[in-house]
Amino acid sequence: MTLLQVRDLRVVIAGSHVLHGVDLDVADTGVTALLGRNGAGKTSTVKAVLGLVPRTGSARLAGRELTALPTYLIVRHGIGYVPEDRGVFPGLTVAQNLRLAERDARPDYPLVHQLFPELKKRERQLAGTLSGGQQQMVAIGRTLLNGNRLIIADEPTKGLAPKVVAEVADALARVAERVPVLLVEQNLALVRRLAGPCTVLADGRTAHRGDTAELLADEPAARRLLGVGTHRPPEGSP
Numbered sequence: 001m002t003l004l005q006v007r008d009l010r011v012v013i014a015g016s017h018v019l020h021g022v023d024l025d026v027a028d029t030g031v032t033a034l035l036g037r038n039g040a041g042k043t044s045t046v047k048a049v050l051g052l053v054p055r056t057g058s059a060r061l062a063g064r065e066l067t068a069l070p071t072y073l074i075v076r077h078g079i080g081y082v083p084e085d086r087g088v089f090p091g092l093t094v095a096q097n098l099r100l101a102e103r104d105a106r107p108d109y110p111l112v113h114q115l116f117p118e119l120k121k122r123e124r125q126l127a128g129t130l131s132g133g134q135q136q137m138v139a140i141g142r143t144l145l146n147g148n149r150l151i152i153a154d155e156p157t158k159g160l161a162p163k164v165v166a167e168v169a170d171a172l173a174r175v176a177e178r179v180p181v182l183l184v185e186q187n188l189a190l191v192r193r194l195a196g197p198c199t200v201l202a203d204g205r206t207a208h209r210g211d212t213a214e215l216l217a218d219e220p221a222a223r224r225l226l227g228v229g230t231h232r233p234p235e236g237s238p
C-alpha cells in the first residue's frame with residue numbers, strides 16, 4: 001500500500017527549474033529509497049513535500065493533499081524529518097534537544113529510549129559534544145517522540161565513519177519496523193540492506209521506479225541511473 005503519493009512535483013527556485021515532474025510512491029511499511037546522482041533533486045523533492053520550497057503538483061499523505069498546506073500543518077499530519085545537516089542544537093543537551101521536538105501531549109520517550117538507550121544515558125550531555133552517529137540518533141529520535149506516520153531521512157549516514165554508518169543502519173532498521181521511512185541515501189550497501197521499493201531521480205525527474213534489490217543487481221542500469229558500480233561490499237559493511 002502507498003502511504004505518500006507524489007505526482008508531477010515541480011519546483012522553481014530563483015528562476016531555475018529544479019524539479020520538472022517527480023513521481024514517487026512511499027510504501028506504508030519498511031524503507032522506501034529515494035536515489036539519484038548528486039544534484040538529481042532528492043533533497044529538493046523532500047523539501048517540496050514538506051513545503052519548505054514553493055512547489056506545484058500533488059503530494060498526498062494517506063489520501064490527504066499536502067501541497068496546499070504550510071509546513072507546520074504538514075508536519076502535524078505526521079511527517080518526521082531528519083534533515084541532511086541533522087539540525088541538532090549543539091549548545092543544548094540531548095534531553096533539551098528532544099524536549100524542543102515534543103509535539104504530542106504524551107511524547108513517546110519510552111520508544112525513543114528503547115530504540116536508542118544511548119540517548120537516555122547521555123541525556124545531560126551537550127549535543128555538540130556527541131559523535132556524528134550519536135547526533136544522528138538524536139535527530140532520528142526526535143521524530144519518534146511524536147506519533148508520526150512517516151519519517152523522511154535525508155542522507156543520514158553522510159560524513160560518518162564506516163563503523164558509525166553500520167550503527168545508524170541498525171537504528172534505521174529498528175525504526176522502520178515501527179514507522180515507514182523514506183530514505184535519501186548515497187550509500188548503496190546501506191540501501192541494499194534496508195530498502196524495498198526505490199525511486200531514482202535524474203535531472204529533476206523520476207527516471208526509474210522499482211525494487212531496490214533488482215535495480216542494484218542490474219549493474220548496467222544501476223551504473224546508468226546512479227553513476228556507480230554496485231559490486232557487493234566487503235564483510236562488515238552495513
Ligand SMILES: Nc1ncnc2c1ncn2[C@@H]1O[C@H](COP(=O)(O)OP(=O)(O)OP(=O)(O)O)[C@@H](O)[C@H]1O
Binds near residue numbers: 013014037
Ligand atoms: N536554493 C537553490 N537555488 C538554486 N538552485 C538550487 C537550490 N537548491 C537546489 N538547487 C539545484 O537544484 C538541483 C537539485 O539539488 P538537490 O539538492 O535537490 O539535489 P540532490 O539530489 O539532493 O543532491 P545531493 O545528492 O548532492 O545532495 C541542483 O542542480 C542544485 O544545484
